[in-house]
Amino acid sequence: MIQYQDHLRDITEASLAEGFFDGWPNPPSYAVFMQILRNASSCILAKDEQTGKVVGFITALSDGVLTAYIPLLEVVPAYQKQGIGQELTRRMIEKLKGIYMVDLLCDPDLQPFYEKLGMRKAQGMLIRNYEHQSGRTHPQ
Numbered sequence: 860m861i862q863y864q865d866h867l868r869d870i871t872e873a874s875l876a877e878g879f880f881d882g883w884p885n886p887p888s889y890a891v892f893m894q895i896l897r898n899a900s901s902c903i904l905a906k907d908e909q910t911g912k913v914v915g916f917i918t919a920l921s922d923g924v925l926t927a928y929i930p931l932l933e934v935v936p937a938y939q940k941q942g943i944g945q946e947l948t949r950r951m952i953e954k955l956k957g958i959y960m961v962d963l964l965c966d967p968d969l970q971p972f973y974e975k976l977g978m979r980k981a982q983g984m985l986i987r988n989y990e991h992q993s994g995r996t997h998p999q
């Protein structure tokens with residue numbers, strides 16, 4: 860069974876299943892992963908009750924008044940296609956329902972996934988500083 864939680868109380872680096880940041884050439888370490896989870900305005904985790912490991916997560920960054928951005932959603936490959944990604948997103952959208960702007964960026968092949976959850980297509984702009992893909996070297 861998968862359990863969902865929106866806090867990090869019982870979570871350490873060792874709780875995070877292997878396989879996150881799949882395909883990233885220069886992924887963040889799991890210490891940095893913990894920082895990402897801690898610093899997010901909200902995060903929701905999917906935990907395998909049997910192993911106690913976190914197998915999926917979604918984060919949001921928000922000003923708490925008008926806007927929120929969903930930067931990261933991932934389910935480790937072994938747990939994909941079981942509805943976990945959909946449930947994490949549904950729960951985050953519910954959590955952000957008092958917020959006017961809720962935005963995210965995704966590849967076109969994932970647009971139907973988000974459309975099913977009530978989001979609509981938009982255009983966006985971005986910068987990627989690839990030298991910092993594993994995390995900021997000198998946090999301010």
Ligand SMILES: CC(C)(COP(=O)(O)OP(=O)(O)OC[C@H]1O[C@@H](n2cnc3c(N)ncnc32)[C@H](O)[C@@H]1OP(=O)(O)O)[C@@H](O)C(=O)NCCC(=O)NCCS
Nearest residue numbers: 932933934939940941942943944945946964965968969972
């Ligand atoms: C996207 C992701 C979170 C979905 O998680 P999941 O637990 O497998 O998703 P669910 O089981 O809830 O839903 C599966 C649905 O998503 C669709 N889907 C998942 N990944 C997809 C992809 N890359 N392209 C197109 N559709 C995709 C499946 O086809 C399926 O659709 P269906 O219900 O019509 O069959 C997961 O594939 C993942 O972690 N991918 C790598 C990271 C990523 O791309 N994150 C999104 C950043 S915007």
